[in-house]
Amino acid sequence: MLRFQFAHLFKFTCRIYCRNLQTNMNDFAVLNTGRKMPLVGLGTWKSEPGKVKQAVVWALQAGYRHIDCAAIYGNESEIGEAFQEMLGPDKALKREDVFVTSKLWNTKHHPEDVEPALLNSLKELKLEYLDLYLIHWPYAFQRGDTAFPRQEDGTLLYDDIDYKVTWAAMEKLVEKGLVRAIGLSNFNSRQINDVLSMANIKPTVLQVEGHPYLAQVELLAHCRERGLVMTAYSPLGSPDRAWKRPDEPVVLEEPVIAALAKKYNKSLAQIIIRWQTQRGVVTIPKSVTESRIKENIQVFDFTLEPDEMDSVTALNKGWRYIVPTITVDGKPVLRDAGHPHYPFNDPY
Numbered sequence: 001m002l003r004f005q006f007a008h009l010f011k012f013t014c015r016i017y018c019r020n021l022q023t024n025m026n027d028f029a030v031l032n033t034g035r036k037m038p039l040v041g042l043g044t045w046k047s048e049p050g051k052v053k054q055a056v057v058w059a060l061q062a063g064y065r066h067i068d069c070a071a072i073y074g075n076e077s078e079i080g081e082a083f084q085e086m087l088g089p090d091k092a093l094k095r096e097d098v099f100v101t102s103k104l105w106n107t108k109h110h111p112e113d114v115e116p117a118l119l120n121s122l123k124e125l126k127l128e129y130l131d132l133y134l135i136h137w138p139y140a141f142q143r144g145d146t147a148f149p150r151q152e153d154g155t156l157l158y159d160d161i162d163y164k165v166t167w168a169a170m171e172k173l174v175e176k177g178l179v180r181a182i183g184l185s186n187f188n189s190r191q192i193n194d195v196l197s198m199a200n201i202k203p204t205v206l207q208v209e210g211h212p213y214l215a216q217v218e219l220l221a222h223c224r225e226r227g228l229v230m231t232a233y234s235p236l237g238s239p240d241r242a243w244k245r246p247d248e249p250v251v252l253e254e255p256v257i258a259a260l261a262k263k264y265n266k267s268l269a270q271i272i273i274r275w276q277t278q279r280g281v282v283t284i285p286k287s288v289t290e291s292r293i294k295e296n297i298q299v300f301d302f303t304l305e306p307d308e309m310d311s312v313t314a315l316n317k318g319w320r321y322i323v324p325t326i327t328v329d330g331k332p333v334l335r336d337a338g339h340p341h342y343p344f345n346d347p348y
Contacts, residue, residue: 027040027277029280030229031204031205032202033180033204035131035180035181036099037282038064038065039276039277039282039283040066040277040282040285040299041064041067041068041101041231041282041283042059042064042067042284042285043068043285044056044067044068044075044079045070045073045286046073047288048075051288052082052288053078053081054288055287056079057085058293059293060086060093060098062293062297064293065099066098066099066282066284067098067099067100068207069100069102069121070102070103070105071102071103071108071120072103072147076102076121076125077125079124079125080124080125080126080127083098083100083127095127099131100125100131101131101132101133102118102121103133103134103136104118104133104135104166105136106136106137106139107140107144107145107146107149108143109135109143109165109166110140110159111165111168111169112169114170115169115176115178118130118173122178129177129178130178130179131179131180131181132179132182132183133170133173133181133183134182134184134207135166135170135184135185137186138184138188138342138343139163139336139342139343140158140160140161140341141156141157141158142157142158154326155326156336158336158339160339160340160341163191163195164195167182167195167199167203168200170201171199171200174201181204181205182201182204183203183206183207184205184207184228185208186343187208187343188348189218191341191343192222192226196226203228204228205230205231205282206219206223206230207231207232208233209233209234209320210232210233210276210281210283211234211237211272211321212251212254212275212312212315213249213251213315213316214321216230216232217313217316219348220281229280229282230281230282231281231282231283232276232282232283232284233322234322235272235273235283236285237250237251237321248319249317252268256311257271257312260312264302269285269295269296270295270299272312273296274302277300278303324336
């Protein structure tokens with residue numbers, strides 16, 4: 001009897017230990033370069049100047065080791081101030097402790113513009129290298145320093161340069177040691193294959209919109225088969241976006257997620273972030289509120305059951321919140337859908 005109790009206790013303890021070990025080890029993804037990328041990072045899109053520096057400081061103090069940036073967000077210089085304050089040989093955190101991502105904007109796709117664009121981001125961020133640099137979108141705008149070049153009627157001026165030409169220039173940044181890895185953002189499965197067909201340095205990451213209403217199941221499988229890690233932006237449905245419509249479904253009001261939040265005594269946001277991290281998807285929730293920043297990374301002390309994971313994935317509606325639109329004759333129209341490299345015309 002005693003032997004049975006001991007065996008049962010040993011098995012139970014082993015199960016708890018293994019679960020804890022799995023939870024602890026699952027706080028990062030491994031890139032195809034062998035480097036680790038933390039599964040939860042701080043997103044900085046729409047983080048207002050005057051607030052984003054403090055948000056990054058709070059995040060680093062709360063244990064974040066991954067900050068997601070982009071030139072077009074217009075706040076890299078302030079993020080750089082936070083890095084200067086928090087990182088360094090004489091600080092608690094070293095530069096190599098933090099994974100920093102930035103992105104090449106659409107007006108900088110020509111090969112001769114790629115390195116200067118990166119160097120400008122490095123200057124703003126006060127860093128000597130990036131851990132990851134992404135092509136922000138597969139389509140290009142007209143070259144120059146105007147972020148959204150427009151014709152007189154307000155329509156955007158595009159460039160038809162092939163993203164594969166841009167990719168070749170991105171590879172040189174790795175060779176020069178200016179970036180540790182390169183990847184893609186908002187590319188579809190066909191475009192990923194297109195880049196892989198010619199790449200000397202393979203993309204490590206695909207960053208796309210991802211949340212329970214846009215579960216990206218097919219695209220995630222496509223990435224896994226090809227050795228890419230997926231990052232999900234707007235993981236909570238981007239509730240603060242300016243173009244939100246009253247008739248849209250709201251992820252953070254979903255009853256299935258609310259029930260899981262109650263069961264685990266977690267917020268709905270924590271359930272969504274945990275669902276993504278258990279799928280191996282890197283997640284970059286944005287916040288400038290200290291309590292939410294702290295809350296969003298507290299997701300590694302519980303594990304959703306397989307059927308619970310499936311119930312969240314089953315909420316998928318193929319619903320995109322983040323699609324560039326313009327208003328024509330009072331109606332919203334897809335801004336870039338006519339461009340030959342527009343990614344969202346394909347199924348995934």
